[in-house]
Amino acid sequence: MAEDKVFMDTNVFTGIVNDIRNAADSLVLSEEPLSKTSALETFAAGREIIETLEEVYKNSDVYRYEASQALPKGLLTLRDSMINVDRVASESINAEGGIGGNKR
Numbered sequence: 371m372a373e374d375k376v377f378m379d380t381n382v383f384t385g386i387v388n389d390i391r392n393a394a395d396s397l398v399l400s401e402e403p404l405s406k407t408s409a410l411e412t413f414a415a416g417r418e419i420i421e422t423l424e425e426v427y428k429n430s431d432v433y434r435y436e437a438s439q440a441l442p443k444g445l446l447t448l449r450d451s452m453i454n455v456d457r458v459a460s461e462s463i464n465a466e467g468g469i470g471g472n473k474r
Contacts, residue, residue, distance in 0.1 A: 391438050399426075
């Protein structure tokens with residue numbers, strides 16, 4: 371049966387997010403292949419290949435930004451929110467009366 375619980379080691383989570391950020395940040399394609407496409411310009415399919423390559427390079431820049439900046443920021447915000455919810459929930463429980471101090 372599925373449980374509605376989340377267990378997270380924040381240090382491991384943060385390490386994974388940082389690994390994602392670092393891996394994506396280091397993904398830089400060399401521009402060299404684009405500088406050697408003159409032979410492809412002589413026929414229609416070659417020109418389409420060049421356009422596709424240019425699109426791949428443009429998309430790799432977008433991917434690198436999203437995976438190294440936007441995604442980690444969102445994941446770390448999620449982590450911080452979960453920590454805050456856990457803190458508030460734990461502060462609302464007391465030993466004498468349970469949640470919010472209500473005695474039965």
